[in-house]
Amino acid sequence: MARINLDHIRHAYGPNPKKPSDYSLKEVHHEWNDGGAYALLGPSGCGKTTLLNIISGLLQPSEGKILFDGKDVTNLSTQDRNIAQVFQFPVIYDTMTVYDNLAFPLRNRHVPETEVDRRVTEILEMIGLSDRARKKAQGLTADQKQKISLGRGLVRSDVSAILFDEPLTVIDPHMKWVLRSQLKRLHKQFGFTMVYVTHDQTEALTFADKVVVMYDGEIVQIGTPAELFEKPKHTFVGYFIGSPGMNVLPAKIDGSSVDLDGQKIALSFAPKFSAGAKTELGIRPEFIRLGREGMPVTISKVEDIGRQKIVRASFANRPIAIVVHEDGEIPAEPKVTFDPAAINIYADSWRVPDTSLVGGEA
Amino acid sequence: MEKTWNNKAWFMVLPVLVLVAFSAVIPLMTVVNYSVQDTFGNNEFFWAGTDWFIQVLQSDRFWDALTRNLIFSGIILAIEIPLGILIALNMPKKGLGVPVCLVLMSLPLLIPWNVVGTIWQVFGRVDIGLLGYTLDAIGVPYNYVNNVFDAWVTLIVMDIWHWTSLVVLLCYAGLVSIPDAYYQAAKIDGASRWAVFRYIQLPKMKRVLLIAFLLRFMDSFMIYTEPFVVTGGGPGNATTFLSIDLVKTAIGQFDLGPAAALSLIYFLIILLLSWIFYTVMTNSDAQS
Numbered sequence: 330m331a332r333i334n335l336d337h338i339r340h341a342y343g344p345n346p347k348k349p350s351d352y353s354l355k356e357v358h359h360e361w362n363d364g365g366a367y368a369l370l371g372p373s374g375c376g377k378t379t380l381l382n383i384i385s386g387l388l389q390p391s392e393g394k395i396l397f398d399g400k401d402v403t404n405l406s407t408q409d410r411n412i413a414q415v416f417q418f419p420v421i422y423d424t425m426t427v428y429d430n431l432a433f434p435l436r437n438r439h440v441p442e443t444e445v446d447r448r449v450t451e452i453l454e455m456i457g458l459s460d461r462a463r464k465k466a467q468g469l470t471a472d473q474k475q476k477i478s479l480g481r482g483l484v485r486s487d488v489s490a491i492l493f494d495e496p497l498t499v500i501d502p503h504m505k506w507v508l509r510s511q512l513k514r515l516h517k518q519f520g521f522t523m524v525y526v527t528h529d530q531t532e533a534l535t536f537a538d539k540v541v542v543m544y545d546g547e548i549v550q551i552g553t554p555a556e557l558f559e560k561p562k563h564t565f566v567g568y569f570i571g572s573p574g575m576n577v578l579p580a581k582i583d584g585s586s587v588d589l590d591g592q593k594i595a596l597s598f599a600p601k602f603s604a605g606a607k608t609e610l611g612i613r614p615e616f617i618r619l620g621r622e623g624m625p626v627t628i629s630k631v632e633d634i635g636r637q638k639i640v641r642a643s644f645a646n647r648p649i650a651i652v653v654h655e656d657g658e659i660p661a662e663p664k665v666t667f668d669p670a671a672i673n674i675y676a677d678s679w680r681v682p683d684t685s686l687v688g689g690e691a
Numbered sequence: 692m693e694k695t696w697n698n699k700a701w702f703m704v705l706p707v708l709v710l711v712a713f714s715a716v717i718p719l720m721t722v723v724n725y726s727v728q729d730t731f732g733n734n735e736f737f738w739a740g741t742d743w744f745i746q747v748l749q750s751d752r753f754w755d756a757l758t759r760n761l762i763f764s765g766i767i768l769a770i771e772i773p774l775g776i777l778i779a780l781n782m783p784k785k786g787l788g789v790p791v792c793l794v795l796m797s798l799p800l801l802i803p804w805n806v807v808g809t810i811w812q813v814f815g816r817v818d819i820g821l822l823g824y825t826l827d828a829i830g831v832p833y834n835y836v837n838n839v840f841d842a843w844v845t846l847i848v849m850d851i852w853h854w855t856s857l858v859v860l861l862c863y864a865g866l867v868s869i870p871d872a873y874y875q876a877a878k879i880d881g882a883s884r885w886a887v888f889r890y891i892q893l894p895k896m897k898r899v900l901l902i903a904f905l906l907r908f909m910d911s912f913m914i915y916t917e918p919f920v921v922t923g924g925g926p927g928n929a930t931t932f933l934s935i936d937l938v939k940t941a942i943g944q945f946d947l948g949p950a951a952a953l954s955l956i957y958f959l960i961i962l963l964l965s966w967i968f969y970t971v972m973t974n975s976d977a978q979s
Contacts, residue, residue: 385875385879387875387878406878407875407878407879408878408879408881412879413879414875414876414879416872416875416876417872418870418872420870420872420873420876422890422891422894423894423895424890424894425890433880433882433886433890434879434880434881437880437881437882437883437886438881478876481876481880482879
């Protein structure tokens with residue numbers, strides 16, 4: 330297992346990139362810790378898979394270097410990098426048995442047959458397919474096939490990291506839960522470095538220690554699930570994480586007071602941003618309190634989703650969402666207050682750090 | 692929905708039945724009719740029973756032609772299938788090369804069979820043909836008109852030129868349907884080029900290869916036009932295949948009875964061999 334350094338990586342699919350928009354992957358400069366579980370989260374086409382393929386060596390970055398444990402591997406082929414990758418659709422070798430499928434990566438590397446047998450038996454046990462070892466892999470179900478793909482990664486003892494490219498897309502919802510928790514257990518047990526690409530926020534948040542949110546070829550935020558929830562660095566993170574996403578309202582800011590189309594809110598700090606920037610206020614639906622005091626709203630719809638109610642309302646001529654507890658009452662003349670600690674201020678879509686908490690985020 | 696049980700559906704297949712009857716069944720039954728009777732014209736028929744069949748099966752002429760057919764099909768399958776796979780593997784997967792290669796590959800398939808024969812007949816002529824003249828000029832003795840070996844080589848090379856494209860196109864279709872992830876996974880698993888072919892490409896091409904094999908077998912076993920145009924069955928009877936023999940019997944000698952018997956035997960051989968190939972190949976598929 331290894332620490333992975335991405336040193337000023339950029340990638341463009343076309344030749345001679347000049348403008349920033351020529352790059353499918355804008356500059357990434359980051360370190361992934363040994364044994365960490367990382368999720369790459371973002372909408373389709375945001376560069377997640379590009380980044381993953383650069384790490385695995387299926388793609389050469391246009392610029393920058395990749396280091397595994399401090400060793401430059403940028404020019405090494407996939408084979409020499411000792412990377413395992415699990416793909417969106419299960420890749421199995423149809424004509425081989427389950428056992429031979431798992432032995433394949435070892436035999437290709439000329440591992441002695443006794444060692445092959447020991448490793449394969451261990452992995453079969455681990456993924457729970459021991460009873461099918463001698464069967465052809467062709468007749469298995471999608472989740473069993475995906476387990477074999479995973480097993481082919483785990484079987485090599487020298488693997489630096491295991492990369493997952495939306496591996497649960499073709500799996501039934503209830504099997505997803507099972508596989509996800511098995512994967513998490515295996516990760517805890519063996520401590521491999523794991524990079525997991527997904528566009529499903531639940532998957533990313535339950536799975537990873539650190540979530541890397543990507544948007545338009547750029548990493549917009551790397552953080553723990555809590556950081557992404559409480560302090561989204563970019564309005565996109567606010568929208569994308571959470572259900573419903575963060576309310577983002579255009580705001581005029583003067584010193585420490587915010588003007589939301591006539592409604593004034595006082596902040597605990599005076600945000601600093603360059604003049605002329607587009608300023609917005611972001612607040613998660615969970616941190617808006619609906620009651621008889623505060624600023625008036627007009628409720629248009631209440632969605633009952635079981636343990637919570639999502640109130641769709643119009644505030645300062647903008648639609649907002651409010652999360653109310655299932656027995657929370659909805660007054661006849663509804664008013665809202667914003668939790669001051671949960672207010673984020675954005676200038677040109679990027680979060681303005683609250684000066685009272687300088688150094689609090691890094 | 693409640694299912695209605697009646698026989699109305701038969702009326703729906705009636706048009707096809709009529710069409711097949713006129714195009715296949717009736718002509719075939721005419722042949723059967725000829726094969727069991729003797730005629731001297733004037734629409735007079737005499738019952739002959741199995742005489743013609745026995746006569747055909749006891750003649751050396753039939754067995755020699757059948758052997759030639761089997762050897763010819765064997766050789767062209769042994770060359771065209773591996774060659775087709777090899778070309779398909781090396782064809783570009785994307786870019787401008789794809790349409791260019793596909794068009795080039797399709798060209799031989801678009802040429803009418805008798806034209807293919809004529810092209811090679813002229814191409815190989817020692818007096819005016821590019822191939823024959825050149826070989827003659829550089830001192831290689833070549834003459835498909837009077838040398839048995841040269842005649843066979845010419846026919847085999849012509850068939851390869853004409854039909855390998857079909858195998859290539861079918862294999863290529865099988866190859867491009869393999870998702871990229873397979874190749875990427877193979878790279879990650881450290882698979883060699885041979886392993887990629889053996890465990891990914893060949894299994895994925897299996898079905899199209901079965902079709903290619905059957906088509907090439909049936910077509911080559913029924914070959915008529917090209918050898919008829921190039922060698923006319925000669926030198927001697929060296930390239931007289933069953934089909935050529937059949938036409939000679941039927942139209943050359945007007946032995947309608949033996950010709951009908953021969954064509955039925957010929958038809959049954961092709962049917963039997965195709966069925967055997969198909970069963971063997973699909974069975975091996977089901978076992979895996």
